[in-house]
Amino acid sequence: xxxxxxxxxxxxxxxxxxxxxxxxxxxxxxxxxxxxxxxxxxxxxxxxxxxxxxxxxxxxxxxxxxxxxxxxxxxxxxxxxxxxxxxxxxxxxxxxxxxxxxxxxxxxxxxxxxxxxxxxxxxxxxxxxxxxxxxxxxxxxxxxxxxxxxxxxxxxxxxxxxxxxxxxxxxxxxxxxxxxxxxxxxxxxxxxxxxxxxxxxxxxxxxxxxxxxxxxxxxxxxxxxxxxxxxxxxxxxxxxxxxxxxxxxxxxxxxxxxxxxxxxxxxxxxxxxxxxxxxxxxxxxxxxxxxxxxxxxxxxxxxxxxxxxxxxxxxxxxxxxxxxxxxxxxxxxxxxxxxxxxxxxxxxxxxxxxxxxxxxxxxxxxxxxxxxxxxxxxx
Amino acid sequence: xxxxxxxxxxxxxxxxxxxxxxxxxxxxxxxxxxxxxxxxxxxxxxxxxxxxxxxxxxxxxxxxxxxxxxxxxxxxxxxxxxxxxxxxxxxxxxxxxxxxxxxxxxxxxxxxxxxxxxxxxxxxxxxxxxxxxxxxxxxxxxxxxxxxxxxxxxxxxxxxxxxxxxxxxxxxxxxxxxxxxxxxxxxxxxxxxxxxxxxxxxxxxxxxxxxxxxxxxxxxxxxxxxxxxxxxxxxxxxxxxxxxxxxxxxxx
Numbered sequence: 001x002x003x004x005x006x007x008x009x010x011x012x013x014x015x016x017x018x019x020x021x022x023x024x025x026x027x028x029x030x031x032x033x034x035x036x037x038x039x040x041x042x043x044x045x046x047x048x049x050x051x052x053x054x055x056x057x058x059x060x061x062x063x064x065x066x067x068x069x070x071x072x073x074x075x076x077x078x079x080x081x082x083x084x085x086x087x088x089x090x091x092x093x094x095x096x097x098x099x100x101x102x103x104x105x106x107x108x109x110x111x112x113x114x115x116x117x118x119x120x121x122x123x124x125x126x127x128x129x130x131x132x133x134x135x136x137x138x139x140x141x142x143x144x145x146x147x148x149x150x151x152x153x154x155x156x157x158x159x160x161x162x163x164x165x166x167x168x169x170x171x172x173x174x175x176x177x178x179x180x181x182x183x184x185x186x187x188x189x190x191x192x193x194x195x196x197x198x199x200x201x202x203x204x205x206x207x208x209x210x211x212x213x214x215x216x217x218x219x220x221x222x223x224x225x226x227x228x229x230x231x232x233x234x235x236x237x238x239x240x241x242x243x244x245x246x247x248x249x250x251x252x253x254x255x256x257x258x259x260x261x262x263x264x265x266x267x268x269x270x271x272x273x274x275x276x277x278x279x280x281x282x283x284x285x286x287x288x289x290x291x292x293x294x295x296x297x298x299x300x301x302x303x304x305x306x307x308x309x310x311x312x313x314x315x316x317x318x319x320x321x322x323x324x325x326x327x328x329x330x331x332x333x334x335x336x337x338x339x340x341x342x343x344x345x346x347x348x349x350x351x352x353x354x355x356x357x358x359x360x361x362x363x364x365x366x367x368x369x370x371x372x373x374x375x376x377x378x379x
Numbered sequence: 380x381x382x383x384x385x386x387x388x389x390x391x392x393x394x395x396x397x398x399x400x401x402x403x404x405x406x407x408x409x410x411x412x413x414x415x416x417x418x419x420x421x422x423x424x425x426x427x428x429x430x431x432x433x434x435x436x437x438x439x440x441x442x443x444x445x446x447x448x449x450x451x452x453x454x455x456x457x458x459x460x461x462x463x464x465x466x467x468x469x470x471x472x473x474x475x476x477x478x479x480x481x482x483x484x485x486x487x488x489x490x491x492x493x494x495x496x497x498x499x500x501x502x503x504x505x506x507x508x509x510x511x512x513x514x515x516x517x518x519x520x521x522x523x524x525x526x527x528x529x530x531x532x533x534x535x536x537x538x539x540x541x542x543x544x545x546x547x548x549x550x551x552x553x554x555x556x557x558x559x560x561x562x563x564x565x566x567x568x569x570x571x572x573x574x575x576x577x578x579x580x581x582x583x584x585x586x587x588x589x590x591x592x593x594x595x596x597x598x599x600x601x602x603x604x605x606x607x608x609x610x611x612x613x614x615x616x617x618x619x620x621x622x623x624x625x626x627x628x629x630x631x
Contacts, residue, residue: 005499208494212483212501215472219480222469229429229467230481230540231455233489240492 008206011288015202019195024178027185031300034174034188038259039299041194042252045201047279047291049248052205053241054277055286056214058221062117062273063104063124067097067246069131069268071253073138076145076263083156084164086171086193086258090251097250098243100127105242109235112224124273131265144264164258166193171259190259197255198292201248206288208244217241249276278344282351284358293359298344305340382407382580383428383548388437390423390604397423398434399604405548405597410574410581412591415601416625421584422464424601425550428582429461430454442547452489458547460540462554464584466533468540470526474517477525478508478539485544511543515569531562538566542573551583555590567593600624 018025022040026032050064071093078089108119131139139145164171171190178185208214216237219227227234257263266272275298283294313332317325335343355362385403389396398420405411413421426432428439430451439446446454460481469477482504483491512518515535520528525536534554541549554570555563567590573579574594585591591598591612598615600608602624608615615621 204494207497210498211494211496212479212498213492213494213496215476215480215498216483218472219469219476222471223467226467226469227480228451229431229455229461231452231460231484231489231544232480233450233452236490236492240494244494 008210012203012206015289015292016199019199020192022195023185023187023191024180027180027183029300030183031303032180032183032185034172034186034191034259036299036303037186037188037191038194038255039303040296041191041198042255042259043276043279043295043299044198044292045194045255046249046252046276047283047295048198048201048205049245049252050276051245051280051285051287051291052208052217052248053245054280055291056209056217056221057238057241059109059112059238059242060117060277061108061120061242061245062270062277063120063122063127064245064249064276065270065272066104066124066127066268067101067249068253068256068272069127069263069265070100071097071250072257072263072267073131073145073253074250075254075257076147076261077138079147079153079164079257079261080145080151081154083153084161084261085155086164086166089164089258090197090254093254093257094247094250097253098247101243101246101249102239105239105246109238109242121270121273124268125270128265128268128270131268139263139265142265144262146262164190164261194255194259197251201251202288202292209288213237213240278348282348282358284360287358287360290358290360297359301344301347302340305336305343306338308336310337380407381405382442383582384438384440385424386438386440388424388427388434388439390420390427390432390434396604398427401437401601401604401606403599403606403609405580405582407580408574408578409596410570410583410594412583412585412595412598413601414585414588414591414598419601419624420604421601422552425461425552425582425584428454428550429459452484455484455544455546456489459550460544460546460548461550462538462541462552464552464556466530466537468525468533468536470524472525473522474512474525474528474536475505475508475521477536478512478543479504481540482508482543508539508543511539515539515542516565531558534558538569545577545579547580549579549581551581551585553584553586555585555587563587563590566590570594 022037023032026037046068054060074093074096075089078092082088104120104123108116108123111119132141160168161170169189171193173189174186175189176187216227216232220234220237224234253267279294279298280291281294282297283292284290310329310333313329313336314325317328320328333339351358357364381404383403383405385401388398388401390398401424413424415421423432427434428446430446430449434447441457441459444457446457449457469480479501486504509518509521512521515538517532517535517539520532525533528536538554555566558566570581571594574581583594595612598610598612599606600615600621607620607624608618610618
């Protein structure tokens with residue numbers, strides 16, 4: 001038991017290092033700009049929370065984006081009513097997402113398996129449609145909820161900044177722009193604010209999965225019926241896991257609004273719910289590091305591939321004869337830009353088929369293969 | 380004193396009368412065997428006790444409390460544990476975790492929320508689990524994943540999961556089926572030891588007559604969904620009704 005505590009501590013330190021050094025590490029890959037870094041952290045939190053439900057208990061929710069959307073709306077409302085300070089916004093977004101997940105979880109958890117997934121999907125689509133239609137006074141419908149000059153902002157001080165901030169510390173400020181290996185890295189306040197919550201989220205999920213409570217959740221995944229014959233009432237455990245992961249989603253939604261103070265209903269759409277499922281499976285469901293890795297992987301490739309347009313492609317294949325160049329551009333074209341989801345789909349298929357444990361599973365078996373070979377060489 | 384009183388339990392699956400008016404009385408501290416030919420309704424009866432099946436009518440009174448209408452986890456919390464015939468263990472968890480789960484459920488009740496409690500602080504429950512696993516001969520495999528164990532070890536683990544709860548009533552569904560003679564005798568010793576030292580009442584379903592007559596204080600014979608005889612072991616062997624149930628009547 002001591003060795004697991006030790007390796008957990010090492011894993012946590014490794015994770016903290018990765019997150020804090022993020023802007024420097026990603027600079028050579030062209031990923032060191034605030035918008036992308038913040039997305040890494042936000043979706044990392046979202047995926048870690050989703051993994052507490054899906055990875056530990058095996059219950060696949062297809063409506064988790066609803067909690068993320070609710071968190072974003074709650075945060076923007078706090079900006080409109082109180083001030084640009086991010087703390088009240090985050091607190092309310094977690095509370096609101098928690099309340100929604102209590103109700104949705106209570107009803108959806110009456111069923112398991114595919115029926116549970118369908119119920120959560122139905123609830124999320126309902127919330128999505130309501131946000132677009134009857135709830136327009138709260139959500140501002142298709143335009144999306146944003147901050148206007150005539151909003152009350154009762155607590156907004158006369159000299160406090162007119163952008164999201166933490167007691168005057170502006171979220172969009174880049175405080176250091178050093179060069180790494182010839183690439184610019186941007187160290188941004190908003191990223192480190194999100195990073196703090198990402199590390200906290202990671203630590204909490206680690207504690208949960210190592211606790212007796214987490215063991216019960218893993219037992220649900222393996223054999224829920226047996227657990228009830230063992231004297232455990234499984235539904236409260238499931239609801240607790242559901243609400244915790246819903247609050248994580250709310251936190252992610254709140255952070256998103258803190259970085260960019262607007263909220264739209266499209267954040268609740270089923271494609272957004274599907275994305276977090278992909279992230280978790282891609283990275284390795286049930287592992288601690290996997291979901292964050294999956295989130296980073298998807299957001300990075302989204303940023304890179306969706307930026308490539310035909311002009312970029314022509315410059316890539318410029319060394320070829322004209323005819324061949326056009327053919328190559330035509331072949332690659334559907335996979336980049338707006339069509340980058342095609343690439344994502346292919347990557348997802350490759351990983352699910354060849355690395356059933358996700359990226360983390362792949363890395364672990366690679367590590368085992370290397371150490372295994374190392375031992376053979378010695379012997 | 381009867382700790383389990385079963386009265387007029389009926390269960391029908393479509394056109395099949397699986398249990399017809401079953402009456403049974405299990406004395407506290409006794410080992411009570413239920414025997415009978417295949418399809419007599421023995422497993423169905425156990426399933427009615429633990430809430431897996433709900434009888435159409437009748438009552439199951441355990442320790443002054445009617446078990447019918449209670450949820451499976453409430454029945455277990457009342458002090459009834461079942462050892463399943465085909466091991467129903469948590470295959471993805473380790474051997475130790477498999478036994479710690481029922482031990483935690485026994486100590487903490489059906490639900491306890493503390494997501495931050497550290498597993499290594501649960502030394503007390505761990506010690507109890509290790510002790511039971513040592514009794515049953517699995518203490519060398521604590522960190523093994525349950526799915527990678529042999530069939531026999533899985534059955535032993537299943538038994539440990541029941542024993543660790545120190546139930547008032549332990550239901551055993553063919554605990555020695557498929558075991559070698561040596562393992563069977565070992566299991567008989569373990570059960571005898573537990574019955575004597577902890578005074579746990581046991582209801583045991585068994586086909587192996589060697590096991591039945593080594594353990595049972597009382598035997599109920601179930602045939603075609605009803606109890607035809609309930610008597611002490613020495614009176615069962617010669618009973619013509621029992622012979623008829625197993626071999627069929629000579630007149631037919």
